[in-house]
Amino acid sequence: MASSTLNEPAGPSIKTEVPGPRGAAAQRKLDVVLDARTVNIVCDYESSHGNYLVDVDGNTYLDAYSQIASIPVGYNNPRLRAAATSEEMISSMINRPATGFFPRQDYAQILEQGVLKVAPPGMPHVWMATSGSDANEGAYKAAFIWYRRRKTWTDEENKSCMLNQSPGSPNLAILSFGSGFHGRGFASLSTTRTKVTHKMDIPAFNWPQAQFPKLKYPLEQFKEENRKEELRSLEEVKKILDSWHCPVAALVVEPIQSEGGDNHASPDFFRGLQEITKKRGMAFIVDEVQTGVGATGKFWGHEHWALSSPPDIVTFSKKFQAAGYYFSDPEFRPEVPLRLFNTWLGDPCRAILAKAIVEEIEANNLIKLAEEVGGYLMGKLRDLAKAAPESFGNLRGQGTIIAWDLSSTEQRNKVVSALRGRGVIVGTSGDVAIRVRPMLVFEKKHADILLSALEEVIKAEGKVSNAAARL
C-alpha cells in the first residue's frame, strides 16, 4: 500500500442526505459573500485522505472526479505535505517574487527537478501561468508573436496597435474544434465551443471552428467509418484555413475533448492535423490541461500519437495543482524580451508542489498504475454495458479518462446524483455523458467500489423505469 492511500477508510459512508444540514447551511453562508449557487459539496479537507473526500456532515465519498480532474496523488498526500511545509515553500508563499525581474535563486532547479523533468522531448522551454486558461492564452500570444516574427515595426504598426487597430493589432485567428474546451478568458473562450452559458453575452474574436470527428464506439469496431469521418474533418480544417477571412496562426486541440463530451480521435487524425499546420506555417498547440500528467496511461496524452516531431506548444495545468504552464520549442521565445510578461509569471509555490508531484508519481510508478487500473475498469464496464447497454452508451476511454452516455441529460444527472447518494463522486461531460476522472492513486479496489455502486444504481434505476412503465 502506497503512503498516498495509507489513511484511507475502507469505503464510502453516507450518514445524511446529500447535501446534509451542515453542508446546506455552509452553502447558504457562503452565498452571502459570493455566488455559491453552484456548490455541490462543502468539504472537510483536513479529514480527507487518498481517494476519499469527507464533507462537513461527516459523509465520506470515493472521489472519482478529483476536483474536476485535478487532484493528482490523493488528498493529504504525505509527500505533498512535506513540500508544503518546506522552507522553500514557506518563503515562496510569503515573499512572492515578480519572477521576471527578481527570481528566486533556486527557481531553475525547482523547474528542472519538477515540470521540466517530464517535458516531452524537443520542448525544453517552459512558461508558467496561473491557470489552464491563462496557459492557453499565453500560448496563443506566443503563437501570434511567432507567426509575425519581426524585430522592428513600422510607424503605422506602432501607432495602430495602441488604438487596437490593424496592422499593429492584426487580424489573426486560432482555429479550434466544436465541443472543444480551452478556458474562459476572452481569447480562450473564443476557442471554447461547449456551452451557451459559457459564451453568451461575452464579446468574442471572429475565429473559426471545425467539427471534431464524431466517432462511433467502440473505436475498434468502427475503424473504417471512423477513418472516413476523420478524413472529412481534416478536409474541413484545410478548407476553413484556406478560406478564412484572415490568416490562422495556430490550431488548438485537446487529445480527448474532456469537457465537451469526452470525444476521442485516432493518432492518425492528430498526425494529420500536425501535418496541416506544418504545411501552412501555423503553430500546433496541444491543450493537455485535462489529459496531461498521466491520466491517459502516458504522461502526456499526445504521446499516444507517435508524432514525427513534437507539437509546437503543449499547455497543461490541473493535475499539477493549478498554476498553468506551457512547454514549447525554443523558437517560440519572442525575439524581443518583455513581450510575454506579467508581474508574477507564475507562482513558485506551485512549481515546488509540482516537483513533489513528479517525485510521487515516479516513486510509485503511478502512470503505469493509471494504465492498468484504467484497463481493468474499462473491461468491467464493458461487461456491465453488455448486461445493460442503454445505461452505458458509447463507452469509451483511455487510461482512467473514461466516459459513457446516458439517454438524456436528465437521466445522466439522475445517475450522477444517485451515485453521490451512495458515496461515489463522478462528473458530467457534454450533454449526456458521465465522466470518470479518478486520481493517479486510484487502484483496482477503488474501481470495484465504483463498479458496485454503478450496478446498484442501474438496478434501482431499472426498478424506477419499470415502475414508470407501469403507470
Added chain:
Amino acid sequence: MASSTLNEPAGPSIKTEVPGPRGAAAQRKLDVVLDARTVNIVCDYESSHGNYLVDVDGNTYLDAYSQIASIPVGYNNPRLRAAATSEEMISSMINRPATGFFPRQDYAQILEQGVLKVAPPGMPHVWMATSGSDANEGAYKAAFIWYRRRKTWTDEENKSCMLNQSPGSPNLAILSFGSGFHGRGFASLSTTRTKVTHKMDIPAFNWPQAQFPKLKYPLEQFKEENRKEELRSLEEVKKILDSWHCPVAALVVEPIQSEGGDNHASPDFFRGLQEITKKRGMAFIVDEVQTGVGATGKFWGHEHWALSSPPDIVTFSKKFQAAGYYFSDPEFRPEVPLRLFNTWLGDPCRAILAKAIVEEIEANNLIKLAEEVGGYLMGKLRDLAKAAPESFGNLRGQGTIIAWDLSSTEQRNKVVSALRGRGVIVGTSGDVAIRVRPMLVFEKKHADILLSALEEVIKAEGKVSNAAARL
C-alpha cells in the same frame, strides 16, 4: 519597532557589481529553461527581511519597488510566516479545491476575516481570480453579462454565440484611457494602452480609449488649468461613448495611472466619470491593482474621491500577494449560475494569506504609516526638487505612491541604475518617470536612506553633466 522590520539590517550594503558574478551565472542558468532576459536581480529571499532584499551575491538593497508594488508587509514577515505554516494553509496547498463545486468549509470565514473585512461600503460581494489581469477580465465579463441582463436567450443568440458571432457574442466595448494599464490577457490588453511591446501582434477588440487628463504638477499650483483639462477629458469621454460603433458597457480607470507614467487626476474628475457611467447605464470599474491596499494613505485609492455611491466593481491584487479579486455590488451576480465560473475560482491559500495581511495592517496601523511616511518623503523630495529642479520634474504623489520625471528615458534609467548601485531599488513608470513603491512597513528612517542615495546620485550625475558640458 514592529515585528515586521525586526530583523532588518542597518542599511543597504553592496559588495559586488550589480548584478554580481553569482547573479549573472544564475540568470544564464535560468535562461536555458525560460526567457530570463528581463531578470534584474536573482534573489536570496530566505535572507531578506522587512524592507531589505538580499541578492545571491550577498548584496543588500533597500527595496522601494516591492516586487512591482506587491510586497505588503515586508520580506519574511512573522505573521505571514505563521499563516504559511498553519494547518489551513498546508491543507489548502495540497488539497486545492475546485471552489465553485467543492469549497472548504471555512472559506466564507477566511474571506470574511480577510479581504471582506476591508471591502468598501456597498460592495459586499467578492469574486476571486488568480491575478490582477484575471480580476479585470472577470470584472469585464460580469459587466457585459450585467449590461445585457436577461434570463433567457433567443435561438439566434444561442446559435450565433457558439460561432463567436453577433447577436450571441455581442459587439460591446469597454472604454479605457490612454496610458492606462489593466493587464496583459486579450481583453485586459485591449484596455491597456501603455507600450507598443505589450500590444504589438496581439489581436485586440475594437474598443475605445480617451485621453487621460494631462495635469500640471504640483497640482495645487495649477488648479484652474487642471480643472479645464479634466473637463476636456470628460467631454471627450462623453463624445466617444455617444458615437462609438457599438454600445460601451463599462469604463475602467486606475485611481493613479501606475504603470503608464504615474498620472494623477482630481476627485472631481473621477466623480465626473462615475456620473457619466450612471447616466448611460454603464458599469464603473475602478482598477485598484496597484493603488489598493493602503499605498495611497487610504485602504482604497478611490476613497479619496468621496463618491456619492460606491463604484460598481473594484478590482485588486498585488499587495494581497497575487491572486486577484473584485468587489462588486450584488447586482453584478449573473441571474443564471455557472456563467462566471472556472475550475479554481481563486486560491484559498492566497485568501488565507490575505487574512494575515489584513491583520498585520490593522495591528500596526500601517495605512496611517503609509500616509505619514508618504507625506514626509514628499516634503523632503520637494526640498531636493527646489535645489535640483531638472532632476525632479513634475514631482507627484499620494501616500507612498510617488513619482517624478527625468529629462529623458536614458537619463531616467541612468538614475535608477545608479540608485541600484548604491543599494536602493526603485522602479520606472511610463517613458521618463521614476516610481517609488515602498511596502507599507516603510518608515521615515527608510525614506532617509532613499533620500541620501538620491542626493548622492544627483551630485554624481551633476558632475557628469558638468563634465559633459565642458566638452
